[in-house]
Amino acid sequence: MKKEIKISDYDIEAVMGRLLITGVIISGTLILIGGIYYLIQHGFSIPHFKTFRGEPSNLRSVSQIMEGVIHFDSLSIIQMGLLLLIATPVARVIFAVIGFFIEKDFLYVAISLIVLGIIAYSIFSVAAA
Amino acid sequence: MTVLLFSLIVLAGSFLAGLVGSLTGLGGGVVIIPLLTLGFGVDIHYAIGASLISVIATSSGAAAAYVKEGISNIRIGMFLEIATTLGAVGGATLAIYAPTHIIAVIFGFVLIFSAALSLKKKEEVLVQAKAGKFATALKLDSSYPTAKGEIKYSAQNIPGGFFMMAIAGLISGLLGIGSGALKVIAMDHFMRLPFKVSTTTSNFMIGVTAAASAGIYMQRGYINPGLSMPVVLGVIGGAFLGSKILVKSETKWLRILFAIIIVFLAFQMIYNGITGQI
Numbered sequence: 001m002k003k004e005i006k007i008s009d010y011d012i013e014a015v016m017g018r019l020l021i022t023g024v025i026i027s028g029t030l031i032l033i034g035g036i037y038y039l040i041q042h043g044f045s046i047p048h049f050k051t052f053r054g055e056p057s058n059l060r061s062v063s064q065i066m067e068g069v070i071h072f073d074s075l076s077i078i079q080m081g082l083l084l085l086i087a088t089p090v091a092r093v094i095f096a097v098i099g100f101f102i103e104k105d106f107l108y109v110a111i112s113l114i115v116l117g118i119i120a121y122s123i124f125s126v127a128a129a
Numbered sequence: 130m131t132v133l134l135f136s137l138i139v140l141a142g143s144f145l146a147g148l149v150g151s152l153t154g155l156g157g158g159v160v161i162i163p164l165l166t167l168g169f170g171v172d173i174h175y176a177i178g179a180s181l182i183s184v185i186a187t188s189s190g191a192a193a194a195y196v197k198e199g200i201s202n203i204r205i206g207m208f209l210e211i212a213t214t215l216g217a218v219g220g221a222t223l224a225i226y227a228p229t230h231i232i233a234v235i236f237g238f239v240l241i242f243s244a245a246l247s248l249k250k251k252e253e254v255l256v257q258a259k260a261g262k263f264a265t266a267l268k269l270d271s272s273y274p275t276a277k278g279e280i281k282y283s284a285q286n287i288p289g290g291f292f293m294m295a296i297a298g299l300i301s302g303l304l305g306i307g308s309g310a311l312k313v314i315a316m317d318h319f320m321r322l323p324f325k326v327s328t329t330t331s332n333f334m335i336g337v338t339a340a341a342s343a344g345i346y347m348q349r350g351y352i353n354p355g356l357s358m359p360v361v362l363g364v365i366g367g368a369f370l371g372s373k374i375l376v377k378s379e380t381k382w383l384r385i386l387f388a389i390i391i392v393f394l395a396f397q398m399i400y401n402g403i404t405g406q407i
Contacts, residue, residue: 012203013201013203016192017192017195020189020190021189021192023189024189024365028361031357031358031361031362032362034358035136035358035359035362038354038355039132039133039136043131043132043133043136044131044132044133045131045132046130046132047130047131047132047135047355047356056350059350059354060347060348060349061348075354078354078355078357078358079352079354082352082354082357085185085186085189085361086182086340086343086344086347087340088185088189088336088340089185089189089336089337089339089340090337090340092189092333092336092337093207093210093337096203096207105268107267107268108204108208108268111207111208111211112207115207115210115211115214118211118214118218119337119340119344121218122214122217122218122221122341122342122344122345123344123347124344
């Protein structure tokens with residue numbers, strides 16, 4: 001019985017590992033494409049990272065980033081890649097919820113959901129503030 | 130300096146940071162933030178945002194390699210992530226209100242602490258104590274394969290480990306680093322888990338913890354695409370190369386060198402923080 005659970009945990013992890021690598025490759029590619037395009041457009045202007053002003057709102061929310069990507073805006077494409085990268089560990093937690101559910105380990109379904117809830121709070125609630 | 134030149138230098142620096150970070154196990158974040166703030170005068174909030182994302186990239190990228198070994202414990206990891214994500218949200222919120230020079234000084238002290246820890250000898254002490262009530266209820270016992278066969282282990286002092294993890298999460302959210310060293314302390318020292326289990330489980334947790342604070346950083350506009358682009362690409366490339374060069378026995382001198390560089394950067398951060406130049 002104990003052995004079965006162990007193998008099952010390992011299977012969940014193996015699929016997760018592939019999922020994460022795929023996520024990193026896709027987001028890395030997006031960042032690279034957006035980055036090259038950004039450098040072609042703005043490569044010879046002067047950077048302004050010295051003082052913090054906060055990014056314009058079109059680079060903060062998911063829907064506006066998506067809209068920028070459709071219009072092939074270089075910074076939006078990079079931001080989309082970064083967003084996808086942030087999503088990879090979140091996907092890992094979602095996957096764990098499903099895995100624990102299949103194993104009928106409801107205590108850990110609950111624990112994973114709590115973690116997911118805290119991350120969701122960080123992504124969605126501050127926007128209103 | 131043009132954007133192109135700036136991006137190329139940051140790309141090269143981040144590549145080196147990712148490479149050395151993966152070879153020494155210290156992660157790249159500890160070097161990237163001083164590089165950007167001290168080297169280029171980048172606002173520390175932007176530097177933290179870029180570093181956080183690179184932390185997520187290395188954690189997710191390394192996961193596949195760790196999974197093959199089959200020793201990370203996702204139950205312990207998930208349970209402790211309640212503590213780290215709560216801490217991370219707290220740390221990121223604190224970073225919004227804390228003045229930049231105070232963040233710089235705290236960063237410096239955490240750097241010195243990390244450098245000291247990286248030089249400490251890692252010896253495997255196996256405590257095969259019986260599982261307590263807490264550990265049994267939470268199923269925090271397992272076994273892992275070694276050369277001598279399967280070794281059973283169980284988590285001890287769960288409240289202590291949980292509290293330490295909340296601190297690790299807070300530091301991660303406040304400073305934009307993985308704080309893997311603190312996570313390993315919580316599992317290795319407090320909970321008495323085998324060292325290999327601690328390090329691999331810690332990698333799993335680093336990404337999730339950083340994602341919890343990255344959400345807040347993005348909402349607040351701390352994630353700058355033009356700056357994050359060379360940082361993230363550089364770190365991914367460096368960490369990838371680092372995972373291919375397996376020079377296990379010869380990392381000692383590299384670790385010492387890296388620790389010296391980190392201590393030097395730490396004093397720079399503290400000095401610039403106190404004199405208000407950051």
